[in-house]
Amino acid sequence: AVDISKLRGGTGYITLDEGYVNTGSTTSAITYLDGEAGILRYRGYPIEELAANCDFVEVMYLLIYGELPTEEQLTNFRNSIRRHTMLHEDMRSFYDGFPRDAHPMAILSSVVSALSTFYQDSLDPHDPQQVEVSIHRLLAKLPTIAAYSYKKSFGQPFIYPQNDLSYCENFLQMMFAVPSEPFHVDPDFVDALNLLLIVHADHEQNCSTSTVRMVGSADANLFASISAGISALWGPLHGGANEAVVNMLEEIIENGGDVDKYVELAKDKQSKVRLMGFGHRVYKNFDPRATIIKKACDRLLDKLDIKDPLFDVAQKLEHAALNDEYFVQRKLYPNVDFYSGVIYRAIGIPVQMFTVLFAMGRLPGWIAHWKEMHGSKTKRICRPRQVYTGETKREFIPIEKR
Numbered sequence: 001a002v003d004i005s006k007l008r009g010g011t012g013y014i015t016l017d018e019g020y021v022n023t024g025s026t027t028s029a030i031t032y033l034d035g036e037a038g039i040l041r042y043r044g045y046p047i048e049e050l051a052a053n054c055d056f057v058e059v060m061y062l063l064i065y066g067e068l069p070t071e072e073q074l075t076n077f078r079n080s081i082r083r084h085t086m087l088h089e090d091m092r093s094f095y096d097g098f099p100r101d102a103h104p105m106a107i108l109s110s111v112v113s114a115l116s117t118f119y120q121d122s123l124d125p126h127d128p129q130q131v132e133v134s135i136h137r138l139l140a141k142l143p144t145i146a147a148y149s150y151k152k153s154f155g156q157p158f159i160y161p162q163n164d165l166s167y168c169e170n171f172l173q174m175m176f177a178v179p180s181e182p183f184h185v186d187p188d189f190v191d192a193l194n195l196l197l198i199v200h201a202d203h204e205q206n207c208s209t210s211t212v213r214m215v216g217s218a219d220a221n222l223f224a225s226i227s228a229g230i231s232a233l234w235g236p237l238h239g240g241a242n243e244a245v246v247n248m249l250e251e252i253i254e255n256g257g258d259v260d261k262y263v264e265l266a267k268d269k270q271s272k273v274r275l276m277g278f279g280h281r282v283y284k285n286f287d288p289r290a291t292i293i294k295k296a297c298d299r300l301l302d303k304l305d306i307k308d309p310l311f312d313v314a315q316k317l318e319h320a321a322l323n324d325e326y327f328v329q330r331k332l333y334p335n336v337d338f339y340s341g342v343i344y345r346a347i348g349i350p351v352q353m354f355t356v357l358f359a360m361g362r363l364p365g366w367i368a369h370w371k372e373m374h375g376s377k378t379k380r381i382c383r384p385r386q387v388y389t390g391e392t393k394r395e396f397i398p399i400e401k402r
């Protein structure tokens with residue numbers, strides 16, 4: 001008899017690692033992350049330098065194609081993306097079918113999945129030209145899909161993309177413009193959004209990226225794989241945390257602003273309450289993205305002279321937690337989501353859209369990983385094993401005797 005678990009690299013042993021804490025699922029040349037030292041680099045470039053010097057579209061290019069673009073490459077890339085920003089008119093009817101109070105992440109995931117019904121000419125994961133078109137389509141259409149989901153939530157007409165605007169300007173215009181009224185995009189908001197999208201753009205094998213790779217490993221098309229990633233991101237322990245942070249801060253304010261009381265609650269396991277925006281599977285010192293975002297948040301509120309009580313409470317909460325033995329011992333620090341919500345609020349983005357913005361930022365990372373996986377000579381379908389803990393063989397009981 002052949003022991004099939006030893007075929008093609010199997011050892012016959014199964015490693016049990018719930019939550020994949022120590023299991024590498026792949027090799028990757030996209031993002032380097034050192035959780036102890038708080039280092040994050042995309043394709044070798046430190047996140048701090050990219051955030052300070054780049055436009056989000058440049059970072060998209062870097063992640064997906066591996067190098068910073070030349071001016072000519074960047075212009076061609078931007079122009080190609082611009083050509084694809086419109087949604088097929090028939091796709092608008094999807095939005096009629098969703099209830100007004102549908103969560104925009106549910107809409108985003110559904111409509112992205114539906115792209116595979118409208119763009120059937122770019123579904124083959126093994127055809128480089130089709131893959132390229134589907135990448136450009138996705139990058140171009142996601143902001144349109146996202147902005148439409150917001151307009152749907154309060155019944156305003158959709159605003160068509162405007163292709164002479166930059167990626168971020170165009171998104172803000174589709175979100176906030178009203179037909180027949182002049183609309184001015186605030187350059188500070190554009191810069192803030194650009195920065196937030198860059199710091200969210202990739203984070204190696206996180207839950208949603210692993211999902212994209214897992215689904216893609218079965219040769220599912222890019223739209224279907226990204227739709228699955230969006231669903232994974234929606235979870236409050238992952239991308240959904242930015243929305244949960246703001247809800248938590250609002251709750252603290254409503255209950256009198258006592259941050260110490262909330263810290264105590266978060267330490268009590270019985271309460272099932274966690275300090276949202278705190279802790280990270282990999283960062284055990286500080287999250288470099290949180291440092292960048294906090295500075296940007298400070299700058300923006302200061303420049304626009306915005307007094308947001310949420311920011312004050314967030315700072316107090318951070319101070320209380322960082323001086324508490326429970327959080328210190330477990331190396332729990334603010335993560336990328338702790339302050340991003342304060343910036344989104346300053347820009348005027350409603351809370352329900354926060355995770356959608358995260359998805360727009362993470363899209364190039366997901367695509368880069370999907371593409372890297374398909375380019376690998378050793379690609380196999382992802383298929384983890386398990387350690388079975390159920391019943392041993394049992395005798396079948398006919399229904400009348402149960």
Ligand code: ACO
Pocket residue numbers: 019236237238239241266267273274275276277278279280281282330332335336337
């Ligand atoms: N508040 C209170 N206690 C916490 C928190 C928190 N935010 N995070 C972790 N802990 C505690 C756990 O209860 C556990 O304590 P124990 O050792 O006494 O049992 C210990 O710290 C380790 O926590 P785990 O859940 O094992 O850590 P894990 O790596 O599995 O989870 C996670 C990481 C999901 C990010 C977690 O810290 C968390 O739930 N944070 C809040 C949600 C959040 O902000 N998510 C966004 C993450 S960033 C991103 O996805 C973009």
